[in-house]
Amino acid sequence: MVTPQMLKGVLPIVVLWSLADDDAYGYAILKKLRDAGFTGVGDASVYGTLQRHHDAGFVTSYLGDGGQGPARRYYTLTPSGRLALENVRHDWHALVRAVSAVVPAAEGQIA
Template structure:
């Protein structure tokens, strides 16, 4: 049996995870990365998150603004906009349905 590669699973859900992390609080790149890792996605890579932020912004799902810093470079913050909230809701529903189906499949296998 082939081992499950969590990095492959993560690629499929990173957009959703980033949108979810930004649901309640805006964040800058490293802060978002830290929140993802603290939430349990420890294998997420820096470049993956920054690329995802750019892609989501270019898709019109995020807004950005810059906050000056006296202790270093200015920080670009990302915020979930109305389109991003809609996508989070839509993709979240798809994920929940998929996860429920997988749970059912695994439960059936365990009882068989």
């Protein structure tokens, strides 16, 4: 389980990454994250994070097709957001490597 505190740390990163391949609207991002295993993530967290990225200039939004329902607000990465993604990716992998080097991979190794 991803604890709320862990989630808080990685949410800005995963929300930004969820837009790397395709533009998406808020609820689609929420579903994507939950499907990925962030089961405890809430709508307000995703929406708030999107606002924060918008304020920072990492994402911009536009009204797109909503199928049968109302138009949906799609979020898309700006060049600045892509740059941030690329930067954070290297540092993230460095963190994962460091963590993996310390955390035992198998259970039962904690005395």
